[in-house]
Amino acid sequence: MGLVRPAEAEEAPAGVHGQIGGAHPRAPPGGRVGGFGLWDEVAAAHAWWQSQGVPGLGRFGPTVTVEGERRVRLNSPDHVVG
Structure with a gap:
């Protein structure tokens, strides 16, 4: 890092x-x-x-909740990290 x-x-x-x-x-x-x-x-x-296994940037992505909140996910939409 x-x-x-x-x-x-x-x-x-x-x-x-x-x-x-x-x-x-x-x-x-x-x-x-x-x-x-x-x-x-x-x-x-x-x-x-x-x-978390030293994830690369490609394992993170955006997701949006039903309420419209923007979040950051790791690996899948159900693993919200931020």
């Missing part, structure tokens, strides 16, 4: 390069940005992604 384009990797404020969990050298102190635990959110999203 990368958070920056390779050309910008040296200037990035935060990036994931083979490690998740624990502080990254470029992560803000305490992983918080403006009172929001951004780094914690990144680590949680990465853990979820791994728990």
Whole structure:
């Protein structure tokens, strides 16, 4: 998982390069940005992604509920993830 384009990797404020969990050298102190635990959110999203079998973008798709709500699905319309 990368958070920056390779050309910008040296200037990035935060990036994931083979490690998740624990502080990254470029992560803000305490992983918080403006009172929001951004780094914690990144680590949680990465853990979820791994728990789902590291799905590629092609396994995600749009779906719309009967009420008209737009959602994101993984693999099938009945597996709504967002």
